Amino acid sequence: MWSDCKFYPESGVSNLILKSLIKVDMRNRFWMHDHIRDLGRAIVREENSQQPWKRSRIWSNEDALNMLENGQGNDKVEVLRINTIDRDYLKLTEKEFRNLSGIRFLQVTNERMTGDFSNILPNVRWLKLDHCGSIPYDINVKKVVILDIVRSCIRDDWRGWKRVKEGMKLKVVNLWGCNELVKAPDLSSCGRLEVIKFEHCTEMRGEMHISSFNNLILLRLVGSKITKLKGDIGMIKDLKEIDTSNLKELPAGIGNLSSLEILSLRSSSPVEVPALPTSLKKLAHSSPKVPNLLELKELEELCFQYCLAEIPGDIWLHLTKLKSLMINYSHIRSLLLQVESAAEGSSTSSDGIISLVVLACSKLETLPNLANLSNLTELRLQCFLVDEIRGLGQLRNLKEFTILDARYLKSLDGLQNLVLLQRLTVSNCDALDKLPSLCNLTKLDALAVLDCRVLFEIQGLDASMGESSLTDLELIDCASIVRLPDLSELKHLKALDISGCTQLAEIMGLESLELLQVLEMSRCKSIDKLPDLSRLEHLRILNITECTELTEVMGVERLESLEVLLMSGCKSIKELPDISGLKNLKKLDVRECSQLTRVTGLYNLNSLQVLGLQDSTSASGSMDPFASL
Structure with missing residues (x-):
């Protein structure tokens, strides 16, 4: 996009990243700090303080609609955004755009576009049409680099596909949420395509031919019903990400993709997984079988769903760079995170993991001792049969801890040692009658205790906590709590929810919470x-x-x-x-x-x-x- 507009901002972008004013995430998404946005808008306003339609960029809906309705369009406008999502469809014709020949970026939301657009908008590089009731078939895409048509009424027989196929500069095609498409459009003539997103096209099904996309970097089909990729995928040497949800088989050549870093295989039916490329950094796999992971030495994020088999404990000897492990909706009975090393009988564990998430594993009875996961910063558990969490107190770097539906869990021993903890959620733990004192958790920002019916005591929220950071406190449906500590020292508290604490008789210190914005206390029938x-x-x-x-x-x-x-x-x-x-x-x-x-x-x-x-x-x-x- 930038190079096509003769912009080469690499060094400037790098400097802004170093100053934390912008960031580019793992999926190459560009995020801008509010200060940079406001500075840019201030510079644009200086172009003409009184007449917005004479500025190069128009982002205000009011300014954009006034310009179009009054026929004030001109070739100075390069960026235009129109969004009427909160009102009825607005009908736009070629008349409103006739004089806007300088536009490079156009975003239209919740409109109907009709008329002859064949000679309109000749310089558009990025065209984004969102939630549009109709799209002209002769829209000009000769110079378009990025084509976003999302949540719009577009069908397989739309005559505009002929124009899209003529888009020789197209690098990105995004059809997110176009639910009237039944098959993947034929874009084989668009040989420069780097990004294809057919996400959440819920009726799109069948096969998709990919052999023509030699420059492809990213392919996302999640939420569609495409079941097969046809063509030699191994020839797409720059492909970095594949995200799918209904493939019945993987192309045999996938192991040859030396640049592939992200692979998501979310399927409701078993998928036979061939040899995977060793370049993978992130793998999400939904299938009863655990694939062979021993050669994936670069893997940093691993997600299993619907696993029936146990996860071999020796994989941690090979996945030494793993930082995130997620296991969801699986039938594993145990989780082994530590194995004995053959060398000296010493133990080797996945101690590099910083995030561990185990959700809805209904047959998991015991957790491993977590003491060796010294770098863990996030721990989320939903384990119905687990009755203890060993080693919790050794997780000195933990910042977020969530425990759900642990019906036999009687204590959270060691919680008081997690001095860096920022967020704590405890929900539906039917046997838990009290929490350890929270007085040492001075960095705790949010505490939620939900539906713990026998919990009768929460200690450490009073003056003993010292300078508290707590801003959100939820104690919902904890029917056995009779009293709370004096809350007057929670000087930063902004939201308090004690709904359903039916035995609670008073709230001491409430009048001192001067920053409080939300007080929810419905069904407190004893106050x-x-x-x-x-x-x-x-x-x-x-x-x-x-x-x-x-x-x-x-x-x-x-x-x-x-x-x-x-x-x-x-x-x-x-x-x-x-x-x-x-x-x-x-x-x-x-x-x-x-x-x-x-x-x-x-x-x-x-x-x-x-x-x-x-x-x-x-x-x-x-x-x-x-x-x-």
Whole structure:
């Protein structure tokens, strides 16, 4: 794209990467820091501060539509983006684009394009049509390098395929989510193609011929029903990534792809895997059999799905560069991450792994001792039969830990030692009655404890934690929790959700959480009183739905940032203070508040959009402002 426009920014891009202002990920996607984006836009605005249509780049929908509707198009415009996804289809014809001969990048979203486009947009290099109801068949692609037609109404018999085949400069064709296509289009004449994306074309099926794409670098077919690749794939020497989901067999020549780094084989039926190229860095494999991995010495990421066989423990002797291991929906009974070395009887483990994910392995009964995984930073486990996690306390570098559905797990011994932990999620652990003290986890940013029905105690969230980093705290459906530590020291907390803690009687320190933006406490049926909330000046959402014993909400009238107040089913609340000062309130729900006798201040709530009143029959007669809403 850049070279075709006579741009050669390699050195500049490298400098920006070093300064962390842009980054290019493993899939060659380009990410820009907001500062760079804003700087670029400021430079463009200086081209003409009063007349946007005379600028080289127009990214604002309002400016773009005004230009087209007023016939102000001109050859100075090089980049144009039109997006009307929140309104009805807009019909665009060649008339609106006739004077826009300088456009190099055009993005059109949620439009209908009709008319004669054969001599329109002669200099477009990147054409992106997203969610378009109709696309002209004679669209000019002679100079187009990147063609994105995504989520659009395009069929096999679209007459525009003839024009696409004439696109001799095409390097990228992306048809993501074009669900009316039944077969892969014939693009064999586009010999310069480097990227083909037919992802999530759910009706696309059958065979795909690839023998003409000698320059291909990336092929993504995931979400389509293409079952076979025809042609000698081994001749495509620069191919780096293949992502498929329904292939019934792999081409025999795949082992000759010396540049292949990413291979994803996600198939619901068994796929016979031939010898794989030793250049692979990432492999995702869905099949009952474990392929031969011993020669894949460059492998860094490995994902197994639907495995029936055990994973040989000796593969870790060969996969010395492995950093990420994921095992999902597999029937393995054990996981061996350490083997005995023949040399001296010493143990050799996969200690280079930094991410270990084991999900929905319903027959896995025991986990290996994790103590040797000293570099692990991410651990996610969903193991129904596992009753202990050995070596957890030795994972000193762990930053993210998730444990789900471990119904027999009784303790998380060693959790208190994970001083670098930033995110902790514990869900549906039916036998877990308490957590170790969290007072040493000062870097913890998010804590979620969900549906742990016998958990009665969480220690270390009070002053003993010191300077806490916690911003999100969720304790949902933990029906046995009777009390919480004093939360007043959680100075950075922005979201608190204690919904479904039916035995919890009070929330100590709530009034001190001055940065709190969201307070969710629905179904807390034992709480009869809240502290004065008036200091929570940043609170936007307050949900006290079905707090049946709660009798009052002090300070709510001073919450000027409040946007949502949900209190349906609060059957013990008899009165609210004057809420006329809640200028930002958009939603108020007081349904089924059977004893509520008065709500004053509704006349002044100019931002109110949703008001729930039904079933509050005993209150409706006395709430005179309701009649005007």
